[in-house]
Amino acid sequence: MMVAMMMVVAAAAVGWGWWLSFWKPSQLLYACTRQGICGFTLSPLQSVDCAEGRSWILLNSIQRHGKMFYVKLGKVVSLVVLDPLSVQQLLTQNADCYAKGLFVRALGILGNGVFSSSGSEWMDQRQLLGHCFFMRELKDHFETIQEAAKNHVECWSALATEVVDVHKLFLELTVGLICEIAIGESIEKKIAIMIFERFNSYLNKYRQRVCSPFYSFFGYRWKSQYIMEDEKHLLTTIKELVCKREQTLNSRSSKEGLAIDLLIERAQGKENSNPSLVIDNTSTLILAGHETTANLLTWTVYLLGTHLNWQEEARSEAQGIIELDMKNMSQLKILGMILWESLRLYPPQPIIARRCMRENTVSDIIIPKGLEVIIPVSAMHRNKDVWGQDSEEFKPGRFANGINKACKVPSSFLPFGSGPRTCIGQTLALLEAKVTLYHMLKNYSWEISPGYQHCPDVTLTLQPLFGMPIILVRQ
Template identity: 30%
Template sequence: MVGLQERKRALAMGIDYEGPTRATLSGQRFKCVFWGLAAVCAGLVLFLLKIARAIWWKPLQVKRAFEAQGIKGPPYRLFYGNSADISTMIDEQRAKPMPLSHDILPRVLPHYHQWTKTYGQDFIFWFGPHARLVVPHPELIKEILSTKFGNYPRFADDPLSKQLFGQGLAGLTGEKWTRHRKIINPAFHMDLLKGMIPTIVKSCASMLEVWSKLITSGSPEIDVQKEFRDLTSHVIARTAFGSSFAEGKHIFDLQGKQMILALESFRTVYIPGFRFLPTTKNRQRWNVEKEIRRSLRQVIDAREKTDGMKKTGRYGVDLLGFMMSQSKDQMGVNGRSNGGLSTEEIIDECKTFYFAGHETTSLLLTWSIILLGIHQDWQEKGRREALQVCGKNNYPDADNLSRLKIVGMIINEALRLYPPAVFLSRHASEQTKLGKLSIPAGTQFMLPILEIHHDPSLWGSDAKDFNPGRFSEGIAKAAKHPMAFMPFGAGPTICVGQNLALLEAKLVLAMILQKFSFVTSPSYTHAPSLFITLKPEYGAQVIFRMD
């Protein structure tokens, strides 16, 4: 339009107008290309500056802030932090044999052990560009775990490792956590848990019958790690979800694969967007996750169609039933939820409890049997109590369970020496004060449960020895600080399933002591290792005999 007007004006003035020259048009194109490239370059520069700030400038500022307060640690390495050093130290320790000792910290957390000797109890290390402050002081841990103001939430796991638990209680924070916890809590009330005792006893009796046949056939060596995994899988499938053993085992097997895949991501720094690439591992992750969710959805659909639900409108008194009933009760007008859990949220909670519900108890039983196989004096004390309280042929029940004091002490000592989770993680959501320290926003905390459970200043000179007697007057008087014992965490986020885990472990251990004596096998290799939870790396071989 502008060119046409110029041409008309030129003709009116008697001037021959030829329009813009090629040079002019070329110059205009050049300007367009130039400014386009300039915009792209500016965006790229801003992007690179943002990355530089995240992986260099911010870590440098955090490092200086802690050093000014006397907190040091291993040097920060660009992008990866100290993750490669940690992996190397863990691999080196696993390659070495370990004596039959309960001083397991150097093997399980070698980086923590080494850096404590170099930098002192209070130090920072780096996982990627994030600073992790070690907090080994019970009073400060109490402040972190007991706060009601949300200053120290769990920090978000990378999307690959998050698949293991989904968006269940173990990974939620804030209002969503509060809503889920409120719905789930009633399922773990002690009166309801006592109603699960017959199912637990029946499952354990079946396992012990198989053991008896193995012993009489001349095969007394049993890998109890595998046996307890199957047992607790069956128990959690039946008591929490009403599933058949076959359904439960299928889901547990899938979660076992998912745990191996998640473990790989726990030891490496996550690269944003990597989970969307169709690599071999990612395709495996996608397929396993899809199959787990499909299987859990089938369990939920089956519960919807049960006769009991059709007659009463209730879904049962187990964990799944509570979640589904609460969700139905809180369904508002137009079918919209006013606080209940959606089907996908229920699936996420099922994922969490299928994993955590059997993993914690199976490992607690495994380490208890290993410890009693080594320490025959306490095995004999536990057996005498089990026979005195329950008799030779009567199974434990809700009435005599509380009288198994020594069995309870043994379980607590196993949890102290070999806690399923060896540390907890939190982070500072904003700039805050912790004790005398000023904590920059975003700082992550490592709360070393294993170190605190083995600390002689809290437990006495025999802290690394197996001595259930320290719990003879209860947990409160066993150590010098109430936060010295926290195998299930502490504060508002303490594990919701701890009572079920302890009840099941007490029942099963008492039933084993009633029927068998045992010793740790010569083929057993003592190799506690961290595979998300604390496990015997090469199994738990024990030789049994019938009394």
């Protein structure tokens, strides 16, 4: 009897494994091919984990298969969509048919926070947190941002004429700022460094998995000892920050309306709320809010270091403003155009990914449940049909009359995503970037070090694989 039961269980397990690993992917693949969508299967040997290899595969596939094609890696079937109108439909009208993509779902540290959850759980958190980062609320943080950026940049004078990796300096600044603005805690330099180094190592380990067909069969969420170590360190630090805030929240006379306070109050007040609401979202805000902004700063410094005429123009504009404040920020028009162009050429989040949860139709193509969808933002931002023959060139002037006039199809510009899940921190990110670059331009000129190796690398964000060494000269 016992043996028979074990055999039934084993047969069911084998059947389930077969269905999940072979039958389901082949059905998804068939759903693509019968609608005329071409594509390819990445063999284990092809599934390269290096920046150049990945962009080569992507470029080659776009040339061969056009604006919609499938890629199969292990048991995961993904549809790559580049057509701006289909992307718009996917992210806006049909948004509720999709959850976040595989990579984000695998990142345990984001838990069920606002970045990774879906459905009503996501909507609840989005409503709670969204307005914390509106311009109206950020006005109260302007001085914090200004002071941090100014002090940070002024400290670099000791580094003038030396080669400095400005990417690391920006990461340190942006971790500190997001902790202060979202959690109300100013953190020590060594903690900021620990957070961005651990986070980077954590993302890299997950990236290797997502590029590997092996893990597609065994599950991306399965954690190795090394991943658990990074996660443990990050979570311990984040829990300590939350604990500190919780202890002082009730004793504070005036409410500051910070994201963390709203989360703590919600967790204390509402029954049935997600028990890890505070930790998941604090991790999310720190992680989503530092590397992206640091990358925007880094790539802008790179572009200004390789286009010295634009660096000079931006500097004269900055020098025309004696003391920067909320009111005269709008005078930084050239800097604004430079930032849009930087976001176009080097979008800090270069891929937006989704998983189809309910069958739906996009541009007459039926997207079946279970299909992963990949939107390669960086490729869309360089599409010659939309941006013109000079799409690979750095020309901030294309944004002189705003985003809508910069290209043929404005919905092709997606640095902060689109639709209901658009970035909640975009105003904050642009504010931090403008203030920091204003102080940098006023204090220094810079060139890219001859030792710099250009290798934009995709993890969750687009970062310079070998850092961004520059040579600063005090003005």
